[in-house]
Amino acid sequence: MRYLLILLVAFGCNTSKEKFASYGGEISSGDAITTIDFLSKVSEEESTFKVRGVIEEVCQMKGCWMTLRNEEGANIRVTFKDYGFFVPKDISGREVIIEGVAIKEVLDEDVARHYAEDGGKEYDESMRNSISFVAEGVLVKEG
Template sequence: MRYTFLLLIVAFACNSVSEKFSTHGSEITSDNALSIKDFLQKVNEEESTFKVRGTIEEVCQMKGCWMTLRNEMGENVRVTFKDYGFFVPKDISGREVIIEGTASREVLEEDVARHYAEDGGKEYDESMRNSISFVAHGVLVKEG
């Protein structure tokens, strides 16, 4: 009877679906992360702490020192990393990510927006100045 119970536990553990993530920066967990849509409804000009789950749209191709998140609302969500203390791989566009840190809405200086456009291989557009700035202290990138 004990062996049957043990075999059932092992079989269940082997069949369970588990998300695998690589960690960058501080260790964080995946639980209680907001969707991009919910995050965009809550973020404002005042800096607040968030945990968000989304899809990476673009990564800085120079060093991996920033990334943007895809969203249907059309707002630019630019993620940088606390104290420039870590980077992410440059080849992770399209992957799911969970980020934790502080965020606020802001209008970027034109030269900063131009710099980001250049690093992303895009032509500058005035609308790039309107942004949501997210400074992550921890990032989980879904593997595979």
């Protein structure tokens, strides 16, 4: 009976660990804020954040950007530092942790049109209002 209890405790400890695939620079999964908290803190001044959210879409050309889903409806576009890494194109809907620098900005119309095209969407003027997040590292939850 004692061995069964030890196995149950050991198994219980192991099931709480999340597994992530890592892209870009090394980051940890701890201390990430939600997209709602992030949206309340991001401004027109660059700041560093670690955010946990769900991927809305990924660039289907190369995996060179992604957007995060959020309840506020704001577009959170994530690109990758120095164009130095990409993410898989088939990870929409997966949970992710990103760490990097973010800022609220109005995109140039050509850039907004490019993003709409890469995402398979029709351009809309509202797409120019964006929150740009340049991630140094990305963790994509496995499973």
